[in-house]
Every structure is written in structure tokens, then in C-alpha cells.
Amino acid sequence: MLKPDLILCLGNEVLTDDGFGAVVSRRLLAEGGLRQDVEVIFAPVAGFALLDLLADRERVLIVDTIQTGKSAPGTLKFFEMGTLVPANHLINSHQMSLPTALELGRRMQLAMPATVDVLAVEVEDIETLSEELTPRVADAVQGAIEAIQTWTIAELEDQTDGEDRETILADVN
Secondary structure, eight states: BBBOOOEEOOOOBBBBOOOOOOOOHHHHHHHOSSOTTTEEEEEEEOGGGGHHHHTBBSEEEEEEEEEEESSSSEEEEEEEEEGGOOTTTOBBBBBBOOOOOHHHHTTTTOOOOOOOEEEEEEOSSSSOBBSSSSSSHTHHHHHHHHHHHHHHHHHHHTTEEEEHHHHHHHHGG
């Protein structure tokens, strides 16, 4: 039996903007507004450690930070699995990328999600020790909450011949 859809918020609560996932998960859990069959988890993990969280799910939305230097801090970007680019916690020199972790899970005959999307915020500072987000990234939290709510609704819309996820989430990019 499949587990509920998952909103998986990643990050490090004590590295300034890297705490974005923690802030978003706390807000989602405090405010609600999601379908009852959606689980929200904050996890300060990456790579191989994601397998247990992803296994036996149909759909996962990963909320993370990204640092490209191509967008202003606080800019939200939505990536569908086919266009996935590594965010800060989805790959580093000591861990495997998310696509590699998913493939490993499949080879281990784990039930990996059919859909893994990423909602990432462009960060300003992920090096300073602080539990406070920079102002522009803090301002993006509400937009992330709304995009997550839309992502959960998009599943229902897809099932009822409504708008597709790409159309619904286009305004995030």
C-alpha cells in the first residue's frame, strides 16, 4: 500500500537561508490547508538517506534551496522530475544526486515515486550561522506555501481532466 503524497522539506536550520525548508514545513504544519492525505516532513538529509523517505510514495514534492546566481534571492523555481536540477541538498561531493538515489532505489526493488518535483528558492546566504532567513528569502515563504497548496490540488485536477501541473504552477517560475 502506498504512503501519502509527501512534501519533503530539506535544509539546515542554522545556516541562514538554508533554513527555508524548515520554515516552510513549520508553517505548513501549523496552518494546514493541505489535503489530509498529504504528509509534510522536514529532514536535514540528502542523497542515500532520502531513500527511506521516498519509498512507497506515488508523488513527492521536495522543497529546498538553490544557488545559481542567475535569479534574485527569493525567486521560487519549480522543476518537474524530467527537468530536475540539483538543489543544495540533492547533491554534494559526499552524497549521490536525487536521480541517482531514485535509480538505486529502483534497482534495490523499492517502490520509488512516479512523480518527484522540486520547488526551490534562490538563496542569498547559506554560509552564515543564523536561524533567521534573509529578508528576500523570508518573503518567498508565503509564495512557496501557495505553490505547495497548488501542487497538491493539481493532482486532483489531473484526475478530473482539469488544468495540468505545468499550467497551474507556471506562475511560480
